[in-house]
Amino acid sequence: MRPDSGIRSLLADASGRAAEYLEGLDDRPVGPSESSVASLIQELRRPLPTEGAAPEDVLAFLDRYGSPATVASAGGRYFGFVTGGALPAALAANFLAGAWDQNSFSWVSSPAAAAFDEAALVWIKEALGIPASTEGALVTGATMAHFACLAAARNKVLSQAGWNCDADGLFGAPEITVVVGDEVHSSLLKVLSMLGLGRNRVMRLPTDDQGGAMAADLPTVIGPAIICLQAGNVNSGAFDDAGPIIDWARSVGAWVHVDGAFGLWALASKDLAWRATGFLKADSWAFDAHKWLNVPYDSGVALVTDRDALAGAMSQTGAYLLPSGARDPLNFTPDSSRRARGVEIWAALKSLGREGVGELIDRNCRQARALASGLTELRAEVLNEVVLNQVVVAFGDQQTTERVVARLQANGTCWCGGTVWRGRPAMRISVSSWATTEADIEQTLRAIEREYSSASSGSLALN
Numbered sequence: 474m475r476p477d478s479g480i481r482s483l484l485a486d487a488s489g490r491a492a493e494y495l496e497g498l499d500d501r502p503v504g505p506s507e508s509s510v511a512s513l514i515q516e517l518r519r520p521l522p523t524e525g526a527a528p529e530d531v532l533a534f535l536d537r538y539g540s541p542a543t544v545a546s547a548g549g550r551y552f553g554f555v556t557g558g559a560l561p562a563a564l565a566a567n568f569l570a571g572a573w574d575q576n577s578f579s580w581v582s583s584p585a586a587a588a589f590d591e592a593a594l595v596w597i598k599e600a601l602g603i604p605a606s607t608e609g610a611l612v613t614g615a616t617m618a619h620f621a622c623l624a625a626a627r628n629k630v631l632s633q634a635g636w637n638c639d640a641d642g643l644f645g646a647p648e649i650t651v652v653v654g655d656e657v658h659s660s661l662l663k664v665l666s667m668l669g670l671g672r673n674r675v676m677r678l679p680t681d682d683q684g685g686a687m688a689a690d691l692p693t694v695i696g697p698a699i700i701c702l703q704a705g706n707v708n709s710g711a712f713d714d715a716g717p718i719i720d721w722a723r724s725v726g727a728w729v730h731v732d733g734a735f736g737l738w739a740l741a742s743k744d745l746a747w748r749a750t751g752f753l754k755a756d757s758w759a760f761d762a763h764k765w766l767n768v769p770y771d772s773g774v775a776l777v778t779d780r781d782a783l784a785g786a787m788s789q790t791g792a793y794l795l796p797s798g799a800r801d802p803l804n805f806t807p808d809s810s811r812r813a814r815g816v817e818i819w820a821a822l823k824s825l826g827r828e829g830v831g832e833l834i835d836r837n838c839r840q841a842r843a844l845a846s847g848l849t850e851l852r853a854e855v856l857n858e859v860v861l862n863q864v865v866v867a868f869g870d871q872q873t874t875e876r877v878v879a880r881l882q883a884n885g886t887c888w889c890g891g892t893v894w895r896g897r898p899a900m901r902i903s904v905s906s907w908a909t910t911e912a913d914i915e916q917t918l919r920a921i922e923r924e925y926s927s928a929s930s931g932s933l934a935l936n
């Protein structure tokens with residue numbers, strides 16, 4: 474590209490606007506105003522223009538209508554779902570990798586991207602203490618990580634029963650028993666359906682009062698079987714009782730898969746690792762980088778101890794795809810052409826270091842405990858044991874709780890979502906961002922105090 478192409482001023486404009494946006498997050502409402510969303514939608518409903526616009530005008534449009542309509546989830550007071558921000562190094566890596574525009578499906582299409590892919594996987598395994606021989610794939614999120622892991626699991630347990638699922642599919646195959654905890658995440662059930670294993674034909678293990686699957690009433694399992702465990706309940710953060718359940722799974726010859734979307738990162742913390750070490754004996758793990766590692770979307774990780782099982786389920790050959798002798802990511806991922814998300818993961822881990830990852834996890838967990846004790850002081854009812862970064866809280870009766878959630882979202886100081894926890898309407902708080910400070914926690918508690926007191930005084934009006 475020639476120096477006079479205008480690219481330099483365009484990208485400087487983009488990075489200036491991005492910095493302006495991020496620096497403004499602290500002072501704007503966390504949820505977007507209805508009017509900003511409405512005006513964006515109105516602008517987006519225009520027909521495709523006949524003639525193109527200048528890039529700087531496109532960018533100006535995005536910033537004018539897009540930026541105000543965004544949810545400020547990159548800031549420090551967004552506690553909805555399980556949502557990380559983007560670490561500065563990871564965001565900057567995303568900018569630069571965008572310019573590189575590498576197709577990271579193979580070594581030949583991009584040796585650099587393939588090398589970052591592999592390096593990111595190596596460091597992730599080091600950070601979590603997962604054996605180096607484990608194979609993996611960088612995918613769009615935990616959902617697709619489930620898909621890669623469970624495709625490998627399905628084919629492997631069927632091959633042990635003498636059936637080639639890869640070649641012959643599921644028609645006529647021996648039945649696979651799939652066992653999940655009663656509080657399995659909905660994404661895993663979706664993946665079971667995508668893999669022809671069915672959402673509903675699962676056996677469910679009972680869960681304790683925190684939502685962790687118990688090693689009680691373990692069923693009799695004969696033949697091919699896959700056991701799915703969870704490290705980090707999406708509401709409470711609870712862990713399944715992995716140790717004894719995996720021992721049982723081994724005794725029946727089952728494949729053990731772990732949904733550790735955010736909770737598996739406990740392994741990176743010196744203080745919290747003990748809660749998750751039981752899961753290290755599994756065969757596969759699916760988890761996110763875009764949640765607790767704080768890289769941009771979309772970024773998830775699949776790890777599988779049996780390299781051949783993952784490669785057998787995911788490999789792809791074609792006349793123009795000559796084997797390079799190097800590691801080609803597409804032989805381990807569901808997709809082929811793909812962006813170089815390994816660059817951001819590598820950048821995040823490089824900027825944090827091993828200790829920094831643990832400190833990020835510990836800090837968010839400490840902040841969650843501080844919120845829980847502050848809420849208890851406000852006479853709200855914390856419903857879960859705060860073992861990780863998740864707090865589930867009720868404010869008196871159902872109506873008051875729902876009112877506090879609605880008022881708090883309208884207040885804009887922070888954003889927390891509603892849930893139903895063991896039959897009871899509640900508010901959930903997930904502290905998962907590098908950007909959250911102690912001051913954010915204090916500000917959040919003051920906002921909750923104010924809205925709780927207005928909601929209990931019977932005032933229905935939102936301000």
Ligand SMILES: *Cc1c(COP(=O)(O)O)cnc(C)c1O
Nearest residue numbers: 614615616658660707732734761
């Ligand atoms: C978020 C989450 C998922 C799904 O992850 P995606 O990245 O959205 O695909 C699965 N399991 C648990 C426990 C989660 O929290």
